[in-house]
Amino acid sequence: MGLLVDGQWVDQWYDTKSNQGKFVRSESAFRNWIYPASEYDADNAKHFPAQAGRYHLYVSLACPWAHRALIFIKLKQLEDLISISCVHPDMLENGWEFKEDSAFSDPNIAIGDPLHQFNYAHQLYTKADSNYSGRVTVPILWDKETSTIVSNESSEIIRIFNSAFNEITNNKLDFYPASQALEIDEINERIYNTLNNGVYKCGFATTQDAYEEALQPLFDTLDFLEEKLSTNTYLLGEEQTEADWRLFTTLIRFDAVYFGHFKCNLKRVLDYPNLNTYLKRLYETPNIASTINMQHIKRHYYFSHKNINPTQVVPVGPTNLFL
Numbered sequence: 377m378g379l380l381v382d383g384q385w386v387d388q389w390y391d392t393k394s395n396q397g398k399f400v401r402s403e404s405a406f407r408n409w410i411y412p413a414s415e416y417d418a419d420n421a422k423h424f425p426a427q428a429g430r431y432h433l434y435v436s437l438a439c440p441w442a443h444r445a446l447i448f449i450k451l452k453q454l455e456d457l458i459s460i461s462c463v464h465p466d467m468l469e470n471g472w473e474f475k476e477d478s479a480f481s482d483p484n485i486a487i488g489d490p491l492h493q494f495n496y497a498h499q500l501y502t503k504a505d506s507n508y509s510g511r512v513t514v515p516i517l518w519d520k521e522t523s524t525i526v527s528n529e530s531s532e533i534i535r536i537f538n539s540a541f542n543e544i545t546n547n548k549l550d551f552y553p554a555s556q557a558l559e560i561d562e563i564n565e566r567i568y569n570t571l572n573n574g575v576y577k578c579g580f581a582t583t584q585d586a587y588e589e590a591l592q593p594l595f596d597t598l599d600f601l602e603e604k605l606s607t608n609t610y611l612l613g614e615e616q617t618e619a620d621w622r623l624f625t626t627l628i629r630f631d632a633v634y635f636g637h638f639k640c641n642l643k644r645v646l647d648y649p650n651l652n653t654y655l656k657r658l659y660e661t662p663n664i665a666s667t668i669n670m671q672h673i674k675r676h677y678y679f680s681h682k683n684i685n686p687t688q689v690v691p692v693g694p695t696n697l698f699l
């Protein structure tokens with residue numbers, strides 16, 4: 377685990393000391409956007425055009441943020457337009473690596489960097505910006521034509537996928553409709569702070585206070601969602617929105633990883649009947665199950681975070697993700 381400083385890889389863990397033991401997530405650095413032909417402005421350096429075959433998505437099958445992007449590839453039928461590969465689940469002193477390993481092969485997505493045959497994800501960042509300073513995170517949306525990173529921010533990558541390629545695919549499903557945008561933003565904000573990032577605040581806290589400060593809001597939000605789902609099929613009503621998929625990637629990892637490894641253990645998702653049914657409903661959405669690789673998920677967290685789990689032993693259970 378490390379980061380780049382002026383283009384050089386430095387092996388160091390998150391700095392929680394300067395934040396009273398709290399984990400503070402840093403901002404993503406590459407924030408460009410892909411536009412359909414009708415909106416694309418070639419003179420704007422932050423604009424990239426929607427084109428079939430031009431982009432590559434690097435994911436980790438373990439990572440909840442990358443998982444969002446992969447789910448949107450499926451929902452928006454982008455598989456034939458955007459190529460995809462994944463990193464190895466182990467993220468150790470060199471950060472994310474592309475080493476192929478038959479023990480972790482996934483039936484749908486190959487481990488590796490088919491574009492440059494790089495060994496490490498940090499090489500993509502320095503190819504895009506030779507002086508880059510910051511964390512080397514996935515997902516990475518890569519432009520093959522200009523050899524750069526379009527975006528490394530999952531919340532924006534899924535918004536790009538939601539609409540930018542509609543003219544090419546003719547898939548008009550809209551998971552962020554204008555009429556619900558405010559509501560979606562509002563619920564996303566709570567879920568991001570207390571759940572998506574909340575599990576990391578608990579797990580990476582290095583003081584008792586920092587951990588406990590993150591734990592209660594996390595379970596308050598799960599209780600709030602359980603109540604909401606007593607009447608709603610999806611978070612905002614009868615239709616799936618972006619907010620559901622942002623929640624899904626955290627819920628599907630919860631009992632297997634966050635409950636034990638990150639000490640979010642007041643309750644399991646399995647103990648919430650409505651959340652449990654909702655999780656199953658999302659899981660059963662066509663093409664979604666193929667995006668979940670529990671072997672990568674468990675191995676990544678339990679094996680990579682040696683300061684949390686020094687033995688690197690990966691638990692066998694749980695056997696049920698939902699009832």
Ligand SMILES: N[C@@H](CCC(=O)N[C@@H](CS)C(=O)NCC(=O)O)C(=O)O
Binds near residue numbers: 403404528
């Ligand atoms: N804000 C980013 C966060 C991505 C992120 O933190 N990904 C994790 C994997 S779960 C990562 O690559 N961490 C490596 C690091 O922090 O050095 C996003 O949503 O895309």
